[in-house]
Amino acid sequence: MLTADTPLRFLKGVGPARADKLVETGIETVEDLLYVLPFRWEDRRAFSRIADLRPGGAETTLDVTVDSARLIRTRRRGFTIFHAVLKDGSGTIKAVFYNQPFLQRVFTPGRRVVVFGRATLDRYGKEVILENPDHEGLDDADAEGIHTGRIVPVYRKLADLSSRMQRLLIWRALELLDPATLHDTVPRKTLARQSLPGRLDALREVHFPPAETSLRALVEHHTPGQRALAFEEIFLLQLALAMRRREVERERRVGTYVLDDALRRKLAALLPFKLTAAQQRVLKEIGEDLRSPHPMNRLLQGDVGSGKTIVALMALLVAVENGYQGALMAPTEILAEQHWRNVGRLLAAKGADYRVELLTGSMKSARRRSVLEGLATGGAHLVVGTHALFEKGVLFKRLGMVVVDEQHRFGVLQRAALASKGSRPDVLVMTATPIPRSLALTLYGDLDLSTIDELPPGRTPITTVVRAEADREKVYTGIRKEIAAGHQVYVVVPLVEETEKSDLKAATAFAAHLQEAVFPDLKVGLLHGKMKSDEKERTMARFTSGELHVLVATTVVEVGVDVPNASVMVVEHAERFGLAQLHQLRGRVGRGAARSYCVLMVGEGEGFGVARERLEIMTQTNDGFRISERDLELRGPGAVFGTQQHGMTDLQFLADVLRDSRLLETARDEARLLVNLEGDAGAERLLATLRPSWRRRLGLAGVG
Ligand code: ADP
Numbered sequence: 001m002l003t004a005d006t007p008l009r010f011l012k013g014v015g016p017a018r019a020d021k022l023v024e025t026g027i028e029t030v031e032d033l034l035y036v037l038p039f040r041w042e043d044r045r046a047f048s049r050i051a052d053l054r055p056g057g058a059e060t061t062l063d064v065t066v067d068s069a070r071l072i073r074t075r076r077r078g079f080t081i082f083h084a085v086l087k088d089g090s091g092t093i094k095a096v097f098y099n100q101p102f103l104q105r106v107f108t109p110g111r112r113v114v115v116f117g118r119a120t121l122d123r124y125g126k127e128v129i130l131e132n133p134d135h136e137g138l139d140d141a142d143a144e145g146i147h148t149g150r151i152v153p154v155y156r157k158l159a160d161l162s163s164r165m166q167r168l169l170i171w172r173a174l175e176l177l178d179p180a181t182l183h184d185t186v187p188r189k190t191l192a193r194q195s196l197p198g199r200l201d202a203l204r205e206v207h208f209p210p211a212e213t214s215l216r217a218l219v220e221h222h223t224p225g226q227r228a229l230a231f232e233e234i235f236l237l238q239l240a241l242a243m244r245r246r247e248v249e250r251e252r253r254v255g256t257y258v259l260d261d262a263l264r265r266k267l268a269a270l271l272p273f274k275l276t277a278a279q280q281r282v283l284k285e286i287g288e289d290l291r292s293p294h295p296m297n298r299l300l301q302g303d304v305g306s307g308k309t310i311v312a313l314m315a316l317l318v319a320v321e322n323g324y325q326g327a328l329m330a331p332t333e334i335l336a337e338q339h340w341r342n343v344g345r346l347l348a349a350k351g352a353d354y355r356v357e358l359l360t361g362s363m364k365s366a367r368r369r370s371v372l373e374g375l376a377t378g379g380a381h382l383v384v385g386t387h388a389l390f391e392k393g394v395l396f397k398r399l400g401m402v403v404v405d406e407q408h409r410f411g412v413l414q415r416a417a418l419a420s421k422g423s424r425p426d427v428l429v430m431t432a433t434p435i436p437r438s439l440a441l442t443l444y445g446d447l448d449l450s451t452i453d454e455l456p457p458g459r460t461p462i463t464t465v466v467r468a469e470a471d472r473e474k475v476y477t478g479i480r481k482e483i484a485a486g487h488q489v490y491v492v493v494p495l496v497e498e499t500e501k502s503d504l505k506a507a508t509a510f511a512a513h514l515q516e517a518v519f520p521d522l523k524v525g526l527l528h529g530k531m532k533s534d535e536k537e538r539t540m541a542r543f544t545s546g547e548l549h550v551l552v553a554t555t556v557v558e559v560g561v562d563v564p565n566a567s568v569m570v571v572e573h574a575e576r577f578g579l580a581q582l583h584q585l586r587g588r589v590g591r592g593a594a595r596s597y598c599v600l601m602v603g604e605g606e607g608f609g610v611a612r613e614r615l616e617i618m619t620q621t622n623d624g625f626r627i628s629e630r631d632l633e634l635r636g637p638g639a640v641f642g643t644q645q646h647g648m649t650d651l652q653f654l655a656d657v658l659r660d661s662r663l664l665e666t667a668r669d670e671a672r673l674l675v676n677l678e679g680d681a682g683a684e685r686l687l688a689t690l691r692p693s694w695r696r697r698l699g700l701a702g703v704g
């Protein structure tokens with residue numbers, strides 16, 4: 001028998017090496033494995049017959065034997081076509097695969113294979129074929145009831161496990177698990193009230209749906225098991241958030257602030273422009289927080305360019321004017337430096353004498369020491385920096401307010417860590433990733449929410465177009481025209497990993513190519529995350545000053561970089577970016593009065609049509625909310641907010657919950673009810689029983 005806590009290396013078929021790989025992805029125990037859920041299901045309850053296939057019909061599953069197979073190399077270099085002729089009792093059909101030569105090892109003649117797809121006519125309109133069908137080789141040893149003859153789960157690739165292997169392992173785990181060891185986390189009474197099954201039944205059902213399950217219900221995430229798992233996730237998260245909220249309500253601000261008309265006038269005199277109505281409204285909301293006895297905990301969201309920075313600065317200055325220090329944390333050094341320069345410039349222009357310091361990880365130690373001293377003695381009023389601000393050894397005399405810019409880069413954990421720095425400061429987190437309200441309430445239920453829903457006047461909307469390789473010359477001509485008119489251009493290149501050498505080389509080579517072959521008469525610069533910080537700063541300064549005409553950059557320019565003279569943003573391989581990210585990138589232009597353009601270059605190849613369709617919304621709207629919602633629909637919140645890398649709550653079901661706000665609300669109500677009935681102690685007891693992986697997922701680790 002296995003228990004929920006049994007390490008996976010004790011599950012037959014895993015072994016130590018594979019177990020290590022799984023641990024790297026955060027999957028250590030049987031329970032962890034059971035929570036790796038299928039991303040879709042295939043109906044293999046009944047197989048179609050080849051003889052019955054009609055082109056353009058529904059997707060079907062075939063149980064076939066490989067008759068013959070052939071790999072064809074085409075004249076286009078590196079391009080291959082793989083043909084497999086498949087047969088069942090009723091006839092034969094050809095399956096065609098592009099650029100997947102390794103399929104030779106799957107479709108070996110004589111082997112039994114299950115394929116899943118839609119029949120189409122070949123490009124001559126003659127033969128009925130299957131194009132790139134899903135497939136799975138069957139072996140004699142296969143237990144029939146697992147991989148065929150049922151609705152089968154299909155999993156995303158995990159470590160070195162195929163979907164098929166995962167299916168087998170999960171089947172085994174469910175068979176061998178001692179049910180008593182997988183306790184329900186949601187109280188029985190709550191489950192009963194909502195007519196939801198317990199955890200184990202829910203997991204069983206989601207992995208191996210019973211024969212009578214409607215496939216449609218599965219796809220729409222409406223089965224009882226799916227609802228139960230989603231409910232559990234939201235319920236626990238809401239409980240954790242409710243607890244944190246109560247904690248915050250018990251906390252007291254370091255001191256009381258005076259925010260009277262005299263101070264208001266003094267701060268208003270520093271403004272370089274008239275605030276928009278939305279900015280004024282948000283400042284008022286913040287002002288109310290600052291007058292309450294409890295510390296502020298506010299999320300400020302506003303589309304790129306909506307003017308969040310000035311609002312944050314005003315809030316920080318309230319703290320400073322009351323004798324406290326303020327800190328502004330940015331996600332990258334480039335952005336920290338830019339904020340620091342802008343704040344300094346703005347204050348200097350109005351003759352305000354605040355001491356504003358910069359603190360980043362790569363600063364030289366002498367400079368760093370002097371900054372640290374200023375913070376410790378209180379000589380420095382404001383500090384702008386990266387997360388280096390909240391490392392050990394950074395001490396503040398009287399830290400009153402922390403502003404975190406571009407929150408989606410920071411996790412719940414970091415938020416808690418910085419809140420615990422010194423006495424309890426006010427915290428304002430800002431994000432330009434517009435989060436639909438339902439999601440914001442779920443992820444940030446412990447924060448109050450303010451929104452700047454209006455852009456400053458005088459902005460010209462950005463024109464966005466999708467372009468293919470064939471249009472490249474025209475795009476270059478357009479760039480030249482803009483530069484001749486005195487503007488500047490960003491060219492963003494994708495990096496899979498900022499550390500990946502081959503990608504960096506590609507970016508470097510592309511910049512060199514643009515400089516030498518395309519724009520020899522212009523100045524082209526390169527900016528990427530691996531550059532030394534002073535190098536980055538120099539390049540940014542050359543671009544800001546107008547010396548560079550074209551800046552080739554990785555997504556380090558994504559967040560917040562502000563060069564109003566830049567009027568064109570070209571994104572190479574736009575298909576590799578998420579929509580929300582493209583919107584952030586696009587926000588780098590259209591910051592001045594000039595007409596601005598965003599050109600999304602899409603690489604040629606099979607995916608062109610699909611990519612174009614996905615990017616279409618970018619050409620239709622500049623509204624970050626609409627784009628973000630579309631992105632959520634297409635990719636789910638994990639991908640949109642980059643949860644894995646950034647340690648934000650890693651909720652698997654949120655996408656579905658978004659579609660079903662009723663479930664979200666009932667889970668929230670039930671969590672509140674529990675806190676009301678059983679008090680904090682009850683909620684704490686429940687949360688304390690959560691396993692580490694759950695605590696991680698909920699962002700509870702190190703917080704509670
Ligand atoms: P974001 O919300 O993306 O951080 P910023 O704070 O960087 O936006 O503001 C974008 C630009 O708009 C900056 O150049 C800023 O000076 C300018 N700006 C902000 N508020 C106003 C306003 N009320 N009127 C005119 N310009 C403004």
Ligand code: MG
Binds near residue numbers: 308309405560
């Ligand atoms: Mg900003």
